[in-house]
Amino acid sequence: MTIPLIEAKGLSHSFDYPLYNNVNIALNGGQSMAVVGRSGSGKSTLLHTLSTFLKPDSGSVRLFDRDIYLLREDELEKLRRDELGIIFQAHYLFKGMTGRENIEIASLLSSEKIDESLLSELKIKDVVDQKIGDLSGGQQQRVSIARVLHKKPKIIFADEPTGNLDTQTAMLVMDVLLNYIERHNAILFLVTHDDAVACRCDLHYSLEAQSLSKVD
Ligand SMILES: Nc1ncnc2c1ncn2[C@@H]1O[C@H](COP(=O)(O)OP(=O)(O)O)[C@@H](O)[C@H]1O
Numbered sequence: 001m002t003i004p005l006i007e008a009k010g011l012s013h014s015f016d017y018p019l020y021n022n023v024n025i026a027l028n029g030g031q032s033m034a035v036v037g038r039s040g041s042g043k044s045t046l047l048h049t050l051s052t053f054l055k056p057d058s059g060s061v062r063l064f065d066r067d068i069y070l071l072r073e074d075e076l077e078k079l080r081r082d083e084l085g086i087i088f089q090a091h092y093l094f095k096g097m098t099g100r101e102n103i104e105i106a107s108l109l110s111s112e113k114i115d116e117s118l119l120s121e122l123k124i125k126d127v128v129d130q131k132i133g134d135l136s137g138g139q140q141q142r143v144s145i146a147r148v149l150h151k152k153p154k155i156i157f158a159d160e161p162t163g164n165l166d167t168q169t170a171m172l173v174m175d176v177l178l179n180y181i182e183r184h185n186a187i188l189f190l191v192t193h194d195d196a197v198a199c200r201c202d203l204h205y206s207l208e209a210q211s212l213s214k215v216d
């Protein structure tokens, strides 16, 4: 039996109100999963917990068969750096640098050349040498996606990866992400309010009434 690369068991979390209770997730290489839900339902919280940033009130998260909330901070940092690609809503690009320089920061870590075809696929090839501050929100979002993919992560966590994009560009970004996980046998876990994005994933769930339910 293969061990899932992501295995979450019995996750529960509350802030001012209970967000979710007894959530279980298991994902293998090559799989994509989307979670939709209304604003405030706890999607980002769940994503932060799966991606090493927030210890759950109860339950466990295993990534690569290791219980991440039992790891030392230096082990966690190494895991994040080497294996995880995290696309957050606020994409932390360096504003004074060009798009290309931002992507090159990731290449310092992976020592790989920038994949020009990826820039073309994301339709940012012509703007990537401009300063981040001169790019639109949607262009910045795609630079941050290029930067994450450039690291060749084994698991991608994405919080509203298409939030600033028009429908057509959102679909293009989904093509790139799904194509990536297929080629690298990687995993995509994303949260979104956009059903058209979510239904492109292998698994499509909704976070409501404190649990995950399958969307057909
Ligand atoms: N670090 C935090 N401290 C306190 N409350 C938080 C924190 N993070 C999120 N919340 C609250 O938890 C609820 C769910 O937030 P979130 O997971 O961001 O929902 P979603 O992404 O589905 O919109 C919100 O009411 C939010 O204010």
Ligand SMILES: [Mg+2]
Residues within 6 Å of the ligand: 043, 044, 045, 159
């Ligand atoms: Mg959110």
